[in-house]
Structures are given as structure tokens and as C-alpha cells.
Amino acid sequence: MEEQNKKELFEKAIKLHQNGDLEEADKIYLSVLDQDNDNFAANFLHGCILSDKSEFRESINFFEVALRAQPENFDVNNSLGVAYKNLGDFSKSEKYFIKSITIDSNNYQAYFNCANVYSDMHDYKSAIEFFRNAIKINEDFAEAHQRLGETYQELYKEDKNEKHIINSIECFNIILKKQLSFNIPEFKSNATLISLALSYLWLGDIGNADKYFKELNTKNYNDNQYMASYIDNYLMTEKSITTLITHEYEQLTYIDSDTDEIRNTKFTKEYYQELKELYLSIKNNTFKITDVSENIKAQIPKIIYNKAPKVNSDNLINEKNNIKKLELEYLESNPEVLVVDDFLSSECLHEIQKFCRNANIFKYPYENGYLGAFLARGLSNKFILKLSEDIRLSYKNIFNDTKLVQAWIYKYDSNKRGINIHADPAKINVNFWVTPDEGNLNPDSGGLKVWNKIPPDDWDFHQYNSGVEKMKKFLSDNKSIEQTIPYKENRAVIFNSKLFHSTDEFRFDDSYKNRRLNITFLYE
Structure with missing residues (x-):
């Protein structure tokens, strides 16, 4: 292949590559390699395409050929570092990132990449040093400020x-004050507000934590990109949109009945009537997804009513329980599983039941027919944040210095299924139930199944939250024991969050106010 032809081919391939047409670009790279298997550019660029496809092990073979041709090439060394990082070989990844820095000590991306490797290795002090080096070179590198703040949070854990949390707040505030934007796709625009809210919560500053969670929620619903993503994820399949419409109509009907004396809800007659027609078509099995108007798609994600419960008590937890005895029971259990009845104070139980009936925050439907509300997507308020603190402070010998890292409420359709086997990445899981006992038609079931096994150390988050058959096989192969805890109003299950668990089969009254509810707080 003549050099002029080769040059023209590469120019064409690079243009295709930049425009996202990886397959056509790669055909050209491979055609060059057929004629010249040591060609530097073809090996490097083919390796980049393999890396883009997450075929990291294969990409390394081509990067190494390119490296032999140009051992001092920054991009090749950096790409090898990325590939090895994604394969979990942090030692080799560090080696190539350090080499990249040696080649170009002014490249902030190389410091950033190496810092992330140190973070993965839990060498947080080295990670902080390298994130700071990246920021020295580029003060407006938003991702480095974000990751530096997150690393201070990990060091705090x-x-x-507390100085680490104060440092994390400074990092996140730089992003907000300078209005810096993320350019790396993996970084979500709302990450800074979530991180800032959690840092304040971990300091015990519920007011500021609530402020930033609320700011995040407002930002989400005014963000065109966020709303477009929401529509793609939740409003494009019949299962998810019928789950959402059914709950939305039933909830607004309940609110409008004035049972809980809710005032000033902000929905129009037109919106309600359109929901009603869709709801009836779902019940009559005549629903077609094409019947969902753009108006419904625009309105249904928005939170119409979300008044926080009242806080009139110093402690929202039932202090009449023998907490010392319960703590000892948890600490002596193997695996760590504790059932607590009459968990919340009667006032707290009443307020949270009313909140779950009326808060229009259940906007995230799942395939099995339940909906979620999440800490950073409408659930957070001073009551919920105080409750999370009261739990860990009341049962301090269980929770020690752990802090809330996530919370959600799931609301179920009485005719559908619950959550499959999974594990949650935290130290302690608090799963408590607030649906009135009269709604549970089978009091011997409906709660939680917990197995006495945790995932293997080499399983990542994705592996122990998907692939039900793989998890069942693991539990069977390891002769695990299953414990079933029946659903009961105001019952909590406190357990090691990494234990495999799932929703038990349930049969609840098919009415809106008696939908099965479970509230989950994760502590790390």
C-alpha cells in the first residue's frame, strides 16, 4: 500500500471515527494491518475502537504493538493505563499512567487518570495528591474537583x-461557584448537588442537606437533558408507563377525595381527565401506548404535591423498645439480621403513612410493577433526614459511625411481584414497613426473604444486582439458608446490607391506600 494512499485512507478513517462510525473506520484500520501488521497508527486506532467497545483485553494486544514502535508516545501509554484499569489490574494501570506523566507532566488528564486508579486501590491520600496536581494544571477541571471531593468523603468513611468532610464541601462549592461543567460523559450534571447534600448530612447539618437535595430536584425538572432521559427510560414501554399512569391517577383521585385534608394541589381538570381515560383503558385492556399524549409525557414526571411530614418530636423512633437488648441481639446474630416491631413512634408512623399516600414523588416505575421514590429525586425532606439520623443514633451500638448514603420508598401494585434476589452495597440496611395491617391479606407472608450469604469478593455491584439465575445458583451451591420475615405494620428489619435478599410473595388489598410500602435506608 503506497504511503499516499495510506495517508488518504487514515484521513478518511479518522473522520469516520470522530463522527462515531466505528465499524467503517475500523474496516480501514484492519485493511492497513492486513498489509502492514506493525503499523503504529493502525494498531493504536484499532486498539482505541476495541477499547470504545469495552474489549479491553483485546485492545491491549494492539496497544502493545504500537508501544513497541513508539515507547515514548503519551496517548499509547495513557490508553494502556485505561485498558488495564478497566480490567482491574491497577498495578499495570498505575505503571502506564505514571509513564504518561513522565512523558508529559503538564497533561492534567494523566494525573486525573492515575488518581482514579489510586482511589480504586483505596490509596486515598495518593489519589488526593494526584487530583490536586490535575487541578494545579487546570483549575477549571470540574471532574477533578468532583472526584477530589468524593475522595475526601471516602477518607472520612x-x-x-470531619475535616475531610469540610474539605469535600469546599471542592463541591468550587464547582457551583465557578459554574463549572462536566465534559466526561460518565459524570452526571447533578452529581455535585447530591455529594454536597450528603456531606452536610454527615456533618449533622440537616438544614443544608435538605436545601441542596431540594435544589437538585428543582434543577432536574428544569433540565431538558434530564427530562429527555426520563422519557426515554420510563415512558417508552407499556409496562413502565401503565404502572406510572395507574398510580398517578389513583393517587390524585385519593388526594382529591380530601381524606387527608390536602389543600392546594396543583393539577388541572384537563390533566386529571386525560389520566382517567388512560387509566380506564388500562383496566379494560384497551390501552395503546400511542394514546399517551405529549402533554401527559411532559406533566407526569413533575411533582405536584410534596409537603414534608411534621416534626414535633425529639426522637421519631419508639424509645419504649428495649433498645440495648435489641442491639445485643443484632451484634450476636450470625448473619446480622434483627427484626424490630413497633419500630417508629406512633406519631412518626402516622405522619409517614400520610406522606406516602399523598406525596406525588413516586415517579420511577419498575418492570415488576412497583414504583420508587429516591432521596435525591423528591424523597428528601427534613423529616426523612431526621428519621435517618434518629435511627442510627437510637441504635448507636449497631450503626456506630456509619452515615446514610441512600434512601428510597417502593410502592407496589397488589397484583404484581416484588423485587428479585439482590444485595445492596452498604454496611447496614434498614428496611421498614408502614402499610396498615388491615391491608395485608396474608399476615404470614409479604415481607422479606434474607439468605445467610453475601456475594463473593470478586463480584461487582452489577453482578449482585442482576442475573437472578446466577445468584440462585450461588446460593444453592453454597447451601445457603433462607429466612422469611413476614410483613407487619411498623416492623423493621435491620441487617447486613450485603446479604442476598428479596421481597417475599405478597397478597395485599387491591386499594390505593393499602398498597404495600417498604422504606429502605442504607448506611455506610
């Missing part, structure tokens, strides 16, 4: 030194 290890030693509970």
Missing part, C-alpha cells in the same frame, strides 16, 4: 475525621 475510613477515619471519621
Whole structure:
């Protein structure tokens, strides 16, 4: 292949590559390699395409050929670092990122990449040093400020030194004050507000935590990209949109009945009437997804009513329980599973039941027919945040210095299924139930199944939250024991969050106010 032809081919291939047409670009790279298998550019660029496809092990073979041709090439060394990082070989990844820095000590991306490797290795002090080096070179590198703040949070989890949380807040505030934007696709635009809210919560500053969670929620619903993503994820399949419409109509009908004396809800007659027609078509099995108007798609994600419960008590937890005895029971259990009845104070139980009936925050439907409300998507308020603190402070010998990292409420359709086998990435899971006992038609079931096994160390989050058959096989092969805890109003199950667990089969009254509810707080 003549050099001029080769040059023209590469120019064409690179243009295709930049425009996202990876297959056509790669055909050209491979055609060059057929004629010249040591060609630097073809090996490097073919390796990049393999890396883009997450075929990291295969990409390394081509990067190494390119490296032999140009051992001092920054891009090749950096790409090898990325590939090895994604394969979990942090030692080799560090080696190539350090080499990249040696080649170009002014490249902030190389410091950033190496810092992320140190973070994966839990070497947080080295990670902080390298994130700071990246920021020295590029003060407006938003991702480095974000990751630096997150690394201070991780360091805080290890030693509970509050100065790390204060440092994290400074990092996140730089992003907000300078209005910096993320350019790396993996970084979500709302990450800074979530992180800032959690840092304030971990300091015990519920007011500021609530402020930033609320700011996040407002930002989400005014963000065209967020709303477009919401529509793609939740409003494009019949299962998810019928789940959402059914709950939305039943909830607004309940609110409008004035049972809980809710005032000033902001929905129009036109919106309600359109929901009603769709709801009836679902019940009559005549629903077609094409019947869902653009108006419904625009309106249904929005939170119409979300008044926080009242906080009139110093402690929302039932202090009449023998907490010392319960703590000892948890600490002596193997695996760590504790059932607590009459968990919340009667006032708290009443307020949270009313909140779950009326808060228009259940906007995230799942395939099995339940809906979720999440801490950073409408659930957070001063009551919920105080409750999360009251739990860990009341049962301090169980929770020690752990802090809330996530919370959600799931609301179920009485005719559908619950959550499949999974595990949650945290130290302690608090799963408590608030649907009135009269709604549970089978009091011997409907709660939680917990197995006495945790995932293997080499399983990642994706592996122990998907692939039900793989998890069942693991549990069977390891002769795990299943514990079933029946659903009961105001019952909590406190357990090691990494234990495999699932929703038990349930049969609840098919009415809106008696939908099965479970509230989950995760602590790390």
C-alpha cells in the first residue's frame, strides 16, 4: 500500500471515527494491518475502537504493538493505563499512567487518570495528591474537583475525621461557584448537588442537606437533558408507563377525595381527565401506548404535591423498645439480621403513612410493577433526614459511625411481584414497613426473604444486582439458608446490607391506600 494512499485512507478513517462510525473506520484500520501488521497508527486506532467497545483485553494486544514502535508516545501509554484499569489490574494501570506523566507532566488528564486508579486501590491520600496536581494544571477541571471531593468523603468513611468532610464541601462549592461543567460523559450534571447534600448530612447539618437535595430536584425538572432521559427510560414501554399512569391517577383521585385534608394541589381538570381515560383503558385492556399524549409525557414526571411530614418530636423512633437488648441481639446474630416491631413512634408512623399516600414523588416505575421514590429525586425532606439520623443514633451500638448514603420508598401494585434476589452495597440496611395491617391479606407472608450469604469478593455491584439465575445458583451451591420475615405494620428489619435478599410473595388489598410500602435506608 503506497504511503499516499495510506495517508488518504487514515484521513478518511479518522473522520469516520470522530463522527462515531466505528465499524467503517475500523474496516480501514484492519485493511492497513492486513498489509502492514506493525503499523503504529493502525494498531493504536484499532486498539482505541476495541477499547470504545469495552474489549479491553483485546485492545491491549494492539496497544502493545504500537508501544513497541513508539515507547515514548503519551496517548499509547495513557490508553494502556485505561485498558488495564478497566480490567482491574491497577498495578499495570498505575505503571502506564505514571509513564504518561513522565512523558508529559503538564497533561492534567494523566494525573486525573492515575488518581482514579489510586482511589480504586483505596490509596486515598495518593489519589488526593494526584487530583490536586490535575487541578494545579487546570483549575477549571470540574471532574477533578468532583472526584477530589468524593475522595475526601471516602477518607472520612475510613477515619471519621470531619475535616475531610469540610474539605469535600469546599471542592463541591468550587464547582457551583465557578459554574463549572462536566465534559466526561460518565459524570452526571447533578452529581455535585447530591455529594454536597450528603456531606452536610454527615456533618449533622440537616438544614443544608435538605436545601441542596431540594435544589437538585428543582434543577432536574428544569433540565431538558434530564427530562429527555426520563422519557426515554420510563415512558417508552407499556409496562413502565401503565404502572406510572395507574398510580398517578389513583393517587390524585385519593388526594382529591380530601381524606387527608390536602389543600392546594396543583393539577388541572384537563390533566386529571386525560389520566382517567388512560387509566380506564388500562383496566379494560384497551390501552395503546400511542394514546399517551405529549402533554401527559411532559406533566407526569413533575411533582405536584410534596409537603414534608411534621416534626414535633425529639426522637421519631419508639424509645419504649428495649433498645440495648435489641442491639445485643443484632451484634450476636450470625448473619446480622434483627427484626424490630413497633419500630417508629406512633406519631412518626402516622405522619409517614400520610406522606406516602399523598406525596406525588413516586415517579420511577419498575418492570415488576412497583414504583420508587429516591432521596435525591423528591424523597428528601427534613423529616426523612431526621428519621435517618434518629435511627442510627437510637441504635448507636449497631450503626456506630456509619452515615446514610441512600434512601428510597417502593410502592407496589397488589397484583404484581416484588423485587428479585439482590444485595445492596452498604454496611447496614434498614428496611421498614408502614402499610396498615388491615391491608395485608396474608399476615404470614409479604415481607422479606434474607439468605445467610453475601456475594463473593470478586463480584461487582452489577453482578449482585442482576442475573437472578446466577445468584440462585450461588446460593444453592453454597447451601445457603433462607429466612422469611413476614410483613407487619411498623416492623423493621435491620441487617447486613450485603446479604442476598428479596421481597417475599405478597397478597395485599387491591386499594390505593393499602398498597404495600417498604422504606429502605442504607448506611455506610
